[in-house]
Amino acid sequence: MKVKSIVIGLVGMVASLTLAACGSGDSAAKKDNWSSYEESKKITIGFDKTFVPMGFEEKNGQYAGFDIDLATAVFDKYGIAIEWQPIDWDLKETELNNGNIDLIWNGYSATDERREKVLFTDDYMANLQVLVTKKSSNITDNAGMKDKVLGAQAGSSGYANFEAQPAILKDLVKNNEATQYATFNEALIDLKNDRIDGLLIDRVYAKYYLQQEGLIGDYTIIDAGFEKEAFAVGARKADTTLVEKINAAFKELYADGSFQKISDKWFGEDVATDAVKNK
Template sequence: MMKKIALTSLTVGAGFLLVACSSSTASQKKNDTWKTAEKTKTITIGFDNTFVPMGFKAKDNTNQGFDIDLANAVFKEYDIKVKWQPINWSMKEAELKKGDIDLIWNGYTVTKAREKQVLFSKPYMAGQQELITKAEAKITKTADMKGKTVGVQSGSSGYSDFNAQPEVLKNVVSGKTITQYSNFDQGFLDLQNGRIDGLLVDQVYGDYYLKQNKLGSDYNTLLMNYTSEPTAVGARKTDKELITKINQGIDRLVKNGQFAKISQKWFGRDVYPGK
């Protein structure tokens, strides 16, 4: 009987040790992402692969966009290859916390709510929200949206702004509510078909989309008077060294002109703050 008890104790003890080691390894991975990336020469970045022009899947199935080029250039400085992982944008912080991705880098705007969940890099771009409406609707000011319907991408900074600053748009539209879509394409389709009257979106995305699809004469854009929110890279709170390396990498690209070159390619201007 004593032998059975001893064996059971040893088995249970070994089990606890195994779990502890496993948890320690998982914790270490989360706490030392930079060291892991240096060793494996890879890092995983989560992105919404429909977010033109920041990061998206092109017709040839390659990942393209401003943030794709920028992140690849930053990690090339460290001889690290980026693995791009498409994610559900509304679940981005959860994916990061679980360790399924190492960074959120895709037109990710800095908000107070997000600062509680992630560690941000220095801003590398300013962000504004705009409302896209059909030109025939002749909506030229926020008041023109009275009693009308509006849509937005779920989990976006536009959705946060809509609720956090109701005096700008929420208090004007029908029912003081907004329709959420999993991606911009779904929302724009509803706008085209008249199921909503306006679509709230990041300015860089909206302007690029309309220009690329030659829709400038069919739609109007109206800048929203929300507090300006800069764009940055998001990491786990413990990954201070990783964020430091990203900041240093972006600084080098700004100084050697690569940042401006990438920016000109996608926006026709240098979007670095202060430029």
């Protein structure tokens, strides 16, 4: 009887903790949490720690990148510290709406499909999906991918476009499918070693990575033909004040020149959208 009571007690405890965790996530998803962020002086941001130059882990274990610097500048204005949380990019919206993170901020393209799940800030930077191939393959356009193997990151806007607009690439490539990778790093390694023939990837990542590796001359970067995109920050639908505060900070940072300094550091040019410039 005593053992049985202990087992029942443990089961009850686990159930209570599970309900409490779920309740916490549900509560965070259903209310405006700005006062909580102000009171605790902290906020948790989810990101893909391999996405150079937006947000990534350096060899010394520190996090760096354009989005890291920009987010830090935004929340410094409000006296709020950031806890950076590496996440599986394929599960980003689930992590957000379960309350495990408070924002998705890492080269996150604002698409119509994603708008159904999250509340976006203003766009702050333009982006484009490109097809990257090795020059030695002589593939210089989408047509060259006929019956070839394509790679893409799981959960990326590029992969979503690939599925949603099959006439552009899906109908051409081998088996009408793309090999999915957890990170672009893994995909680029496979491209380098000829395990895939082309990679659908964000232009900002492709250019920065290949330049840093000294490989830009060995690859061809092709406009894949999808509509231009823009990066924005994703919040829970109820966190309207948080989004308003971020939008306001974007404009203030641009007005005082801080945004341009961060942009020049990572890209050598001003990448701000008109929304940030308040045009």
